[in-house]
Structures are given as C-alpha cells and as structure tokens.
Amino acid sequence: MFVLTGIEHRYGAATVLRIDAWRAAAGEHWLLAGPSGSGKTTLLHVLAGLTTPTAGSVVVGGTDLGTLGGGARDRWRGRTIGLVPQRLHLVGALDVRDNLRLAQYLAGVPDDVGRVQELLAAVGVDHLARRYPRELSQGQAQRVAIARAVVNRPAVLLADEPTANLDDVHAASALELLRAQAIAGGAALVVASHDARVRPLLPHVYTLPPRHPAADDRGTGA
Amino acid sequence: MNAFRIALAYARRRPLATVFNVALLAVGVATITLVILLSRELEQRLAREATGIDLVVGAKGSPLQLVLAGIYHADVPPGNVPLAAVEELSRHPLVRQVIPLALGDSYRGFRIVGTEHAFVAHYGADLAQGRSWVAPMEAVLGSDVARASGLGVGAAFTGSHGLADGGGDHGAAPYRVVGVLAPTGRVIDRLVLTGIASVWNVHEHHDAAEERDHDARGDRGASPAGTAELPPPPREVTLALVTYKSPVAAASLPRAINAETVLQAASPAYESARLFTIFGVGTDVVRGFALLLIGASAFGLFVALAQALDERRYDLAIMRVLGARPGTVAAVLLLESVLLAATGLVLGLALAHGLAAAVGTWLPAAAPLAAGARTWQPEEWGVVALALGAGIIATLVPAWRAYRLDVAATLADG
Numbered sequence: 110m111f112v113l114t115g116i117e118h119r120y121g122a123a124t125v126l127r128i129d130a131w132r133a134a135a136g137e138h139w140l141l142a143g144p145s146g147s148g149k150t151t152l153l154h155v156l157a158g159l160t161t162p163t164a165g166s167v168v169v170g171g172t173d174l175g176t177l178g179g180g181a182r183d184r185w186r187g188r189t190i191g192l193v194p195q196r197l198h199l200v201g202a203l204d205v206r207d208n209l210r211l212a213q214y215l216a217g218v219p220d221d222v223g224r225v226q227e228l229l230a231a232v233g234v235d236h237l238a239r240r241y242p243r244e245l246s247q248g249q250a251q252r253v254a255i256a257r258a259v260v261n262r263p264a265v266l267l268a269d270e271p272t273a274n275l276d277d278v279h280a281a282s283a284l285e286l287l288r289a290q291a292i293a294g295g296a297a298l299v300v301a302s303h304d305a306r307v308r309p310l311l312p313h314v315y316t317l318p319p320r321h322p323a324a325d326d327r328g329t330g331a
Numbered sequence: 332m333n334a335f336r337i338a339l340a341y342a343r344r345r346p347l348a349t350v351f352n353v354a355l356l357a358v359g360v361a362t363i364t365l366v367i368l369l370s371r372e373l374e375q376r377l378a379r380e381a382t383g384i385d386l387v388v389g390a391k392g393s394p395l396q397l398v399l400a401g402i403y404h405a406d407v408p409p410g411n412v413p414l415a416a417v418e419e420l421s422r423h424p425l426v427r428q429v430i431p432l433a434l435g436d437s438y439r440g441f442r443i444v445g446t447e448h449a450f451v452a453h454y455g456a457d458l459a460q461g462r463s464w465v466a467p468m469e470a471v472l473g474s475d476v477a478r479a480s481g482l483g484v485g486a487a488f489t490g491s492h493g494l495a496d497g498g499g500d501h502g503a504a505p506y507r508v509v510g511v512l513a514p515t516g517r518v519i520d521r522l523v524l525t526g527i528a529s530v531w532n533v534h535e536h537h538d539a540a541e542e543r544d545h546d547a548r549g550d551r552g553a554s555p556a557g558t559a560e561l562p563p564p565p566r567e568v569t570l571a572l573v574t575y576k577s578p579v580a581a582a583s584l585p586r587a588i589n590a591e592t593v594l595q596a597a598s599p600a601y602e603s604a605r606l607f608t609i610f611g612v613g614t615d616v617v618r619g620f621a622l623l624l625i626g627a628s629a630f631g632l633f634v635a636l637a638q639a640l641d642e643r644r645y646d647l648a649i650m651r652v653l654g655a656r657p658g659t660v661a662a663v664l665l666l667e668s669v670l671l672a673a674t675g676l677v678l679g680l681a682l683a684h685g686l687a688a689a690v691g692t693w694l695p696a697a698a699p700l701a702a703g704a705r706t707w708q709p710e711e712w713g714v715v716a717l718a719l720g721a722g723i724i725a726t727l728v729p730a731w732r733a734y735r736l737d738v739a740a741t742l743a744d745g
Contacts (some may be wrong), residue, residue, distance in 0.1 A: 136426035154739040180656045187654015194742050198649040202340040210332035220332055250545065257653075 110135040110297035111156060116165035118151060126162065130265045131315055133297050135264070138288060141301040143317030148300035150195075152317065153267045156299065158182045159191045170264045187216030191258030191296065193268040193287070197250050199242035205229065205253050206238040209260045216261045227294055228256045231293070232286055245327050248279050252286065259290045266296045271329060272304045333660070338667035342637070348635040352628050353675040359624030360718050361686065365629030366617045367710045374607055375407030377403070380518050381599035383453060385581065388412075388420065388429075388588060389570030394597030395606065401432060401570045402599045404518050408434055409595075411567040416593050420573065425580035431568040433530040436490035442699025443490045443506075443523040445530030445568075451512070453572070454519040455482050467532045467610045470506040470525045474514040482508050490523075490533065504533045516702075527568060591598050622640045622717075628675065629721035632668050636729040640664075647733050648741040661730040665723065672722025676715060 110133050118126040126148040133139055141149050154160035157165060158174045167174040170189055177185055199208050209225040212218075229235040232252040234245075242250060251271065258266060268287055272280035284300070284307060291298035302309060308314065339395060342349045380402050387401040399406035414431065421429035425707055430453060433445030434470030435695030444450070448463055451471070461484035482488060488507045506525065514520055570589040573596075575581065581598075640647075647660045684704045 151744050153683070154742070159652065159739040159742070165493075180658075183651060183654055183656045186652065192652050194649070194652070196742075198645050198742070200646045200649065202344040202646070203337070207332060207340070208335075211337070211650070212653045214332035215650055215659065261654075331426070 110137070111167070112171040113155075114166045114168075116155065116162045116213050116259060117228060118148075118155065118160065118164075125320065126155070126317075128152070128165070128317075133299070133313070134164065135297055136292070136295055137313055138291060138298040138311050139300070139313040139315055140311040141299050141315050141317070142303065142308070144303055144319045145315040147319050149303075149317060153192070153269055153301050156265065157192050184217060186242055187212070188218065188261055189264050191261070191263035192267040193251075193254050193258045193266075195269040195271075195273060197254040199245075199250055199253060200256070201242050202228055204241050205245070206252060206290065208242070209257050212257050212260045216308070218261050225256075225260060228260055229253075232256045232290070233249075238246050248283075251275075251283055253318070255286055255290060259294055259296070264293045266294070266298045268290045268298070268300045270302055270304070271300060272302060272307055278307065280304070280306050281310070286311040334663050334666050335670070337460070337663050338670050341643075341663075341667050342671060344637065345407040345639065348631075349671060352635060353678065355624060355628035355631060356672060356675030356718060356721070357678035357682060359621050359628060360676055360714055361682035362385055362624065363618055363621035363717075364680055364683030364711060364714055365686050366614050366621065367708050367714070368683060368703040369690065369697070369700050370614045371528055371708045371710070372608075372687075372700045372706070373610065375609060376699065377603040378600075381603050383466045383574065384572045384599050385575045386433060386585060386588075387570055387571040387597045387599060388417065388594040389597075391593070394595065395602050397570060397595060397597040398602035399606075400434065400601050401572060401597075402518070402603070404444075404522065408569045411595055414566040414568050417568055420571070420588065420594065422593070423584070425576050425578040426573055428466065428574045430572040431527060432570050432572065433527045433567075434569040435530065436492060436533060437605050438476070438488055438490050438506075438523050439480055441469070441473070441521055441523050443478070443530070445525050445527040447527070450572075451519070451524065454515055456515045456517075456519050458510050459513040463510055464524065464526050464529075465509075467526055467528045468506050468530070469509045470523050471510040471512060471542040472508055473512050473520040473522045473524070475520040476523055477511040484508055484510060495623060504594045520626070531566065548745065607679050625721050629725045632671060632722060632725035633728070636664060636668060636726060640729045640732060644736060644741050645735075648735050648738045651736065651738040652742070656734070657734045660736070661734040664730045665726045665731050668722045668726035669719060672718050672725075674688050676718040679718070680711070680714070 113128050113131040115130075116126060116128040117124060141152060143149050144236065151160060155162050158167075158169075160176065161174070172185060172189070174182065200211060202209060206222070206225055206229070209228065210220055210222065213220055213225075221283060224237065226235060229238055232255055234249055234252045234256070237245060237249060237253070242253070245253065266287065271283050271287060275283060288299065288310070300307060358523070384402060387397050389397045389401065389408055390410035390412050396406050396409050400408035417429060417431050418427060430449045432450070433588055434442060436443040451463065456473075459474065461471070472480070477483065480488070486508045488508070489500055489505045491500050506523075506529070512519065539630065575584065585596040585598065588594050650660050651657070688701050688704035691701050
C-alpha cells in the first residue's frame with residue numbers, strides 16, 4: 110500500500126529521519142516502533158503528505174507524493190489517509206456528529222449522515238452524536254477520533270501513540286478498535302508507539318533507531 | 332457541513348465576544364446611516380421647497396432669514412416692505428412672476444399667509460374641498476392644518492398675532508374656512524392661506540382697537556369716530572417670491588434689487604445650500620464618531636480572531652489533515668468575520684431605518700424627515716462596503732497566519 114525509499118529528513122544540520130526502504134501491503138497492520146524522539150511522528154507525517162522529506166520517494170496507494178502539488182496533496186490526503194493524532198484534536202466548536210461530517214466536507218466527499226451514524230455505532234459512541242468534545246471522556250474522544258479518521262474509507266490508517274495515558278483495558282480496546290476499523294475498510298494500519306503492550310497485538314514491526322542525543326528535537330514524535 | 336456552518340459554530344462558541352462586536356458594529360452602522368438618511372431627506376426637502384423660486388425679496392436684513400421665512404416658513408421675516416416696491420419689481424422685464432406674501436399671524440402655530448392664488452398654483456396644490464378664497468376673511472387650509480385643527484369648510488376661527496402660538500387674539504376679525512387643500516408633501520400643507528387684503532383687514536381692526544383702548548385710557552375726549560379719521564396705513568407686504576423670465580436674470584437682478592431698491596433679494600438655492608453646509612459640520616462630527624465605532628468593532632473582530640487563532644491552530648491543523656487546502660481554512664476565518672460584519676450591518680441598517688421612521692415621536696420638529704426611513708440612499712452602499720470591508724480587513728492577518736500554518740509542526744507540538 111505504501112513504499113518508502115531512501116527517505117532522509119533533516120532540520121537544519123540534524124538528520125531526524127532515515128529510512129532505506131519500507132514497504133507495506135494493503136491490509137497489513139504495522140507497529141512503528143522506536144524510542145521517544147526517534148522520528149515516529151515525523152514518519153507518520155511523511156506518510157500523510159504533511160511533511161515532505163528532504164530526500165527520497167514516498168509512494169502511497171500508487172501515488173508518488175512528490176508529484177502532488179499543495180492543494181492536490183491536501184485533497185488526496187483527505188480521501189486516502191486517516192490520521193488519529195496523539196492529542197486527537199477533535200474540533201471543539203462542533204459536536205461529535207459534525208466532527209465526522211467535517212471530515213467528509215473537507216475531503217470533498219458528499220455529506221452522508223447515515224455513514225456517520227453507522228460509524229459512530231460501530232465504535233460504540235452513537236449515543237454521543239450530539240455531544241461536544243469537552244463533554245466526552247478520554248476514551249470516548251478517542252473512539253470519535255478513530256471514527257473521524259476512517260469516515261472517508263482511507264487506504265492507510267495512521268495512529269500516533271494511541272495507547273498513551275490509557276490503562277491496559279482501554280489500551281487493548283483502542284488497539285482492537287483500530288484493527289477492526291482497518292479491517293472493515295481494507296486499510297493498511299500503522300500504529301506509531303513506544304508502548305510495549307502494543308507489540309504483541311500487531312503482526313508487522315518497523316523499528317526506528319534512536320537518534321543521536323545532539324540532534325535537534327523539533328518536529329519529532331513524543 | 333459547509334464553511335458557513337463551521338464559521339457559525341465558531342461564532343457561537345464565544346457568544347460574548349461575538350455579541351459585543353456585532354453590537355458595536357451595528358451601533359456604528361446605525362449612527363452613520365441615520366445621519367445619511369436624515370440629512371439627505373433634509374437636503375432634498377430643502378431643495379424641493381425652493382424649487383421654482385429664483386429669488387425671495389423682502390426687507391433688508393439677513394438673506395438666510397428671508398429665505399427661511401419665505402420658503403420654509405420657519406423663521407420670522409425681517410420686516411415689511413411697501414407693496415409698491417414689489418409691484419414695481421413685477422414690471423421688470425427679466426421677471427416672469429412675483430407672488431407677494433403678507434405674514435404676521437398664525438392659527439394654532441400654523442402660519443396665516445396672505446397671498447395670491449398664484450401661490451397655490453406654484454405649489455401645485457389642489458382643492459380637496461370647497462373653493463378658493465375670494466372675499467376678505469375667507470381662508471383656505473393646508474391639509475395638515477385641516478387635519479390638526481379639525482376645521483372644515485364653513486368653520487370660523489380667529490388668528491393670533493405673531494407666528495407662534497400664544498400671541499394676542501384677533502378676536503374681532505374671525506376667518507371663515509372656504510376650502511381645504513389636498514396634501515402636497517410640501518410646506519403649503521402647514522399653511523393657512525387667505526387674500527392679502529384679509530391680513531391688512533385684521534391688522535387695521537387690531538390697530539383700531541388698540542387706538543380705542545389708548546383713547547379710553549387717555550380719556551382725552553377724542554371723538555368716537557376718531558379712528559375713522561386716521562389716514563390709511565401704507566399698503567405693505569412681508570416678502571415676495573420671484574421667478575425669472577430667463578436665467579440671465581440671475582447675473583444682474585439680485586444685485587440691482589439690493590443696490591437700487593428698498594428691497595433685499597435672497598437666492599433660495601444659495602441660502603439653503605449655505606444652511607446645509609452649516610448642518611454639514613454637525614453631521615460630519617457624527618459621521619466621524621460613527622466611523623470610530625466601526626473602526627473599534629473591526630479592531631475588536633481582529634483581537635477576537637487573533638486570540639482565538641492561538642487555540643484554534645490545532646483545529647486548523649486537523650482541518651488540513653482532513654483535506655482542507657490552506658485557502659479553505661483561511662476562507663473559513665474570513666467567512667466567520669464577514670458573517671459577523673454582515674449581521675452587524677443588517678442590524679445597524681434596520682436600526683437606522685427604524686429610528687428614522689420613529690424620529691417624529693421624540694423630535695416632533697423632525698417628523699417630516701421620517702419619510703427618509705423608506706428610502707435607500709446611494710450612500711448606504713458605502714456603509715455596506717465600509718462594514719464588510721472592516722470585517723475583511725480585521726481578518727487579513729489571522730487568515731494569512733492560518734494560510735501559512737505549519738501543519739506538521741503544529742500537530743507535533745500539540
């Protein structure tokens with residue numbers, strides 16, 4: 110589903126990311142492992158087309174991101190990539206249902222309340238459809254963020270540290286939900302995590318080496 | 332979901348700031364619009380009343396006063412002039428028409444104007460009831476006078492001395508209403524019209540009665556017929572409305588009148604323009620104040636958006652993740668600001684037109700200007716542009732920052 114070749118990303122003089130080759134097939138579930146500061150978040154952003162690496166090629170779903178201009182890349186991302194950021198970033202001004210409809214609108218996908226409602230039911234928060242994000246628990250908010258990430262049936266589902274700050278039970282259920290949604294949409298799943306509890310739950314692992322302590326920390330994952 | 336709903340959701344999220352900025356803008360818009368509506372209506376009325384009159388002639392004094400008394404029936408006239416001088420002017424080759432006016436009395440605050448039938452014709456007023464005056468002491472009422480007084484054809488009334496209510500009564504010389512005019516929307520609606528002879532008649536009675544009083548008090552044994560032996564007073568009028576035979580007259584006639592006769596000539600067009608310039612200073616001050624309010628609300632919008640942007644940059648970043656182009660997130664901010672500006676604009680315009688319509692209830696003297704409430708002045712488009720422009724300018728910096736947002740860095744530090 111995606112192929113990374115010869116990726117190198119630098120901030121100033123510091124190289125924050127280096128990947129010789131990484132290939133993932135459609136429907137594969139990957140753990141992106143590595144200690145804090147090893148560049149996991151940066152790599153997710155590279156896959157999402159949010160960060161253009163200094164060198165190397167990124168091909169996702171057959172599209173070479175290097176060939177996509179700004180606006181086209183935004184539109185492509187909205188339809189191809191589902192991202193669950195570590196801080197979730199639900200839009201506080203909109204209720205749960207509208208957070209999902211926002212994803213449809215911004216990706217240029219027709220408004221489909223039926224799909225939204227169905228998805229909220231699938232992740233178990235359909236009763237919260239008209240609540241605002243501030244009224245949700247952390248676990249509920251994460252379910253909404255996952256539903257929002259998959260509402261446009263992305264080819265690649267990315268999750269950044271989804272189990273951070275969760276107890277074992279919730280961590281397991283968050284992972285289960287991600288896998289279930291990836292399977293439902295046939296998406297490739299990449300979970301960036303340094304959490305040892307995640308490792309047994311995902312069949313494929315790509316490990317980033319630790320960065321040199323002198324390296325600039327800006328723009329890298331927690 | 333659309334950009335409009337997103338913008339609305341954000342506006343609702345901070346209701347206090349939203350309401351404050353909208354209200355501030357609405358007050359600014361209302362103030363400036365009200366000034367426009369009332370001053371345009373005033374200007375148009377001033378111009379309309381003066382239409383067709385090239386010159387007002389009367390006693391020497393302030394030309395503005397002469398125009399106010401003769402055209403707008405708003406000020407006391409400077410004094411009287413001999414009828415002979417006015418008649419002589421009417422024979423001037425450059426003069427087409429002279430309508431003499433004898434002022435001095437009023438009925439319930441409405442002025443009684445002794446004049447000729449040409450005065451009614453000049454205003455294009457038709458009789459709604461009855462007929463025009465023929466004999467002395469016959470009067471025709473303007474439509475406002477008839478409505479306010481309740482008098483109809485056949486009724487009698489007495490004028491009081493002076494142009495305002497509350498002067499001495501001319502009880503000895505009652506007028507009889509013979510006609511009522513249809514409304515014209517001009518000053519004639521608020522006048523009582525009669526022949527010049529009636530006004531002379533009333534004042535002869537008045538003077539004679541006073542003489543008798545003096546004689547009685549003096550008790551000098553003057554003969555009871557003494558009054559009849561007084562020489563008749565010289566025939567006088569207060570002023571006259573002049574129209575030219577040709578525009579050429581404007582160049583020479585006023586100067587000739589002022590220099591060579593006992594009369595003074597005043598141009599209604601010039602004096603009303605001068606009057607409006609005097610008002611203009613006041614309205615400019617109010618306009619300046621309103622601009623200040625609009626500027627303050629634009630600044631308020633800017634501060635609110637700039638502040639909100641700090642907490643909203645994560646929202647903007649996630650919107651970019653979800654597929655929004657940089658232009659889309661900037662447009663949402665712009666739309667939000669324009670939405671608030673448009674709301675303030677519509678409220679302000681509605682408020683201004685409402686206030687203009689109600690102006691007569693707390694400012695009876697300005698009641699005729701209420702007609703301006705139903706008009707849309709071209710200058711109001713300027714207000715529309717100003718308010719929306721203020722909304723857009725307030726957003727430019729926040730929108731630019733939203734456009735330039737580094738999505739990856741924002742998500743990583745969040």
